[in-house]
Amino acid sequence: MSDSNKWDTIVIGGGIMGSWTAVQLLRAGVEKVLLLEKFPLPHTRGSSHGATRICRFGYPQDHQTILARDSLQDWFWLQQESGQQIIRETPLLWTADAKNEHEMTHALANIKNLCPQARVRVFEDPAVTSISQEFPQLTFPSEICASAMLDNSAYVLMADKITSLLRTWICQHGGVIKDGMEVQGIQVDGNEDVAVETQGQSQKFHAKTLVICAGAWAKPFLEMAGVGTLPLQPVKIQVAYFQEKPGQKHPHLSQIHESSKYNCNWSIPSIEYPGLVKFGPHQGPAINPDARDAVDAEGELKKLREFVAETCQALDPTPKIVETCMYTAPDSNWDLLSEKSWPLGLKEEKFLTNCQPCLLQDLHNLSSKQLAEKFRSMWYLSEYVHIETCKKNTTSRAMLKDEIPPV
Ligand SMILES: Cc1cc2nc3c(=O)[nH]c(=O)nc-3n(C[C@H](O)[C@H](O)[C@H](O)COP(=O)(O)OP(=O)(O)OC[C@H]3O[C@@H](n4cnc5c(N)ncnc54)[C@H](O)[C@@H]3O)c2cc1C
Structure with a gap:
C-alpha cells in the first residue's frame, strides 16, 4: 500500500x-x-x-442546551482565527400555542439553569398584546400564541461562510x-484498519479511524460498517424568502413558532438577501437524498405562506x-441517542446509555484502547446524533479530549 493512501x-x-x-x-x-x-x-x-443558521440555547432537553452553550467558544475561535464575522447577535422570539407551550417552558428552564448569563424574558400575559406592543408588525392571534419568550442571547451563524473558512483552515x-x-x-x-473505496473501487484509502x-x-x-441500522429518515425542507413590503421593515429577530395550526417553523431576519x-x-416529506427534488413539499410551503400572511404584516406573503x-x-427526532434507537449489539454493551451527555461521559471515561475496541476503528458521527450545527463541534472536541485510538 502506498503511503499516500494511508491516513x-x-x-x-x-x-x-x-x-x-x-x-x-x-x-x-x-497529523494525517x-x-x-x-x-x-x-x-x-x-x-x-445557505447563508445563515440559528444558534440558540433554549432547547427542551438539557443536553442540547449544554452542547449549544459549550460550542459557542469554538464559533468565536473561528471568528478570531479567520478575521471574518461569522456570528451575529440576533434576538430570537419563540411563540407557541397552549398545546405546544411545554417545549418552550422546558427550554426556558434550561436556559435559566444552564446559561444563567443568558438574557431571556417571557412576554406578559396576554402574550399577543405584549408582542404587538413591542413589535407592531407581528400580529399573532391568541389561538396560535398562548406564550412567548424573547432570547436576547441567540445568534445567527453565517453558514456558507463558515464551511468555506473551515475548508480553508483544513x-x-x-x-x-x-x-x-x-x-x-x-x-x-x-486490525483497526478501515479501508475506504471510492468511485468504483478505483482508489482505496486506509486509515486507523473513520468518521462518517x-x-x-x-x-x-x-x-x-457493521454498526447496524439507525432510524434515520431524511426529509425535504423547503426554505422560502419573503420580501418586505415597500417602506416597511420586519423586526430584526429570528423566530420559532409552534402551533397545531402551523406545525413548527422558524425564521431568520433579512441578513442574506437584502429585504x-x-x-x-x-x-417535511420523507425523501431519498438522491431524488429529493422529485418529492413535492408544497403542503409545508403553503403553511408558511399562510403563517406569514397572518402574522407578519410587513411581509408580502408570496x-x-x-x-x-x-x-x-x-x-422532532431528538433522541437518537436513547438506547432504544440503537442497534442491539451496542445496546447490550451498555456503551451508549440514555442521552448525549452520557455518550460524551462514557467516551471521556474510556481509555483509548477501550475506545478503539468499542468502536473497533470507527467513530460514528452524524447529524442528529450530534443534533445541530451549533453543537457539533463541541461534540467532536469532547471526544477528542481522549486520545485518538491507537493503531
Ligand atoms: C433549511 C435548514 C435549516 C436549518 N437551520 C438550522 C439552524 O438554524 N440551526 C442549526 O443548528 N441547524 C440547522 N439546520 C441543520 C444543519 O444545517 C444540519 O444539522 C447540518 O448542516 C448537517 O450537516 P452535515 O455535515 O451532517 O450534513 P451535510 O451538509 O449534508 O454533509 C454531508 C456531506 O456528505 C457528503 N456525502 C454523502 N455521501 C457521500 C459519499 N458516499 N462519499 C463522500 N461524501 C458523501 C454529502 O455530499 C455532503 O456534502 C438546518 C438545516 C436545514 C436543511
Whole structure:
C-alpha cells in the first residue's frame, strides 16, 4: 500500500459536520487527516448550504442546551482565527400555542439553569398584546400564541461562510480535502484498519479511524460498517424568502413558532438577501437524498405562506425565492441517542446509555484502547446524533479530549 493512501483519520462528508470534525482532529494534533466529499465543493445537495443558521440555547432537553452553550467558544475561535464575522447577535422570539407551550417552558428552564448569563424574558400575559406592543408588525392571534419568550442571547451563524473558512483552515493546517470523490465502500477489519473505496473501487484509502459525516446519506454507511441500522429518515425542507413590503421593515429577530395550526417553523431576519426574510418548516416529506427534488413539499410551503400572511404584516406573503435543503431525520427526532434507537449489539454493551451527555461521559471515561475496541476503528458521527450545527463541534472536541485510538 502506498503511503499516500494511508491516513490517521478519514472523514466522509464535507458539510459542516465533516469540516468541523477535520478541523478539530487537526487542532487535536492528528497529523494525517483526509476529508472525502462526493460532490465538487461547494454544493447545495446536502444540509449545510445557505447563508445563515440559528444558534440558540433554549432547547427542551438539557443536553442540547449544554452542547449549544459549550460550542459557542469554538464559533468565536473561528471568528478570531479567520478575521471574518461569522456570528451575529440576533434576538430570537419563540411563540407557541397552549398545546405546544411545554417545549418552550422546558427550554426556558434550561436556559435559566444552564446559561444563567443568558438574557431571556417571557412576554406578559396576554402574550399577543405584549408582542404587538413591542413589535407592531407581528400580529399573532391568541389561538396560535398562548406564550412567548424573547432570547436576547441567540445568534445567527453565517453558514456558507463558515464551511468555506473551515475548508480553508483544513488545507492550511495540513489536512487534505478530496472533493468530487464518492465513497462507495467501507471495510473495517480486526486490525483497526478501515479501508475506504471510492468511485468504483478505483482508489482505496486506509486509515486507523473513520468518521462518517455523510448527513442524509449516513444510513447505508453505518450498515456497511457493521454498526447496524439507525432510524434515520431524511426529509425535504423547503426554505422560502419573503420580501418586505415597500417602506416597511420586519423586526430584526429570528423566530420559532409552534402551533397545531402551523406545525413548527422558524425564521431568520433579512441578513442574506437584502429585504428578504427567510422562513422554513421544521418538518417535511420523507425523501431519498438522491431524488429529493422529485418529492413535492408544497403542503409545508403553503403553511408558511399562510403563517406569514397572518402574522407578519410587513411581509408580502408570496415568496420571492424558494430553496431546498434536507434534514437527516425529522427535527422532532431528538433522541437518537436513547438506547432504544440503537442497534442491539451496542445496546447490550451498555456503551451508549440514555442521552448525549452520557455518550460524551462514557467516551471521556474510556481509555483509548477501550475506545478503539468499542468502536473497533470507527467513530460514528452524524447529524442528529450530534443534533445541530451549533453543537457539533463541541461534540467532536469532547471526544477528542481522549486520545485518538491507537493503531
Ligand atoms: C433549511 C435548514 C435549516 C436549518 N437551520 C438550522 C439552524 O438554524 N440551526 C442549526 O443548528 N441547524 C440547522 N439546520 C441543520 C444543519 O444545517 C444540519 O444539522 C447540518 O448542516 C448537517 O450537516 P452535515 O455535515 O451532517 O450534513 P451535510 O451538509 O449534508 O454533509 C454531508 C456531506 O456528505 C457528503 N456525502 C454523502 N455521501 C457521500 C459519499 N458516499 N462519499 C463522500 N461524501 C458523501 C454529502 O455530499 C455532503 O456534502 C438546518 C438545516 C436545514 C436543511
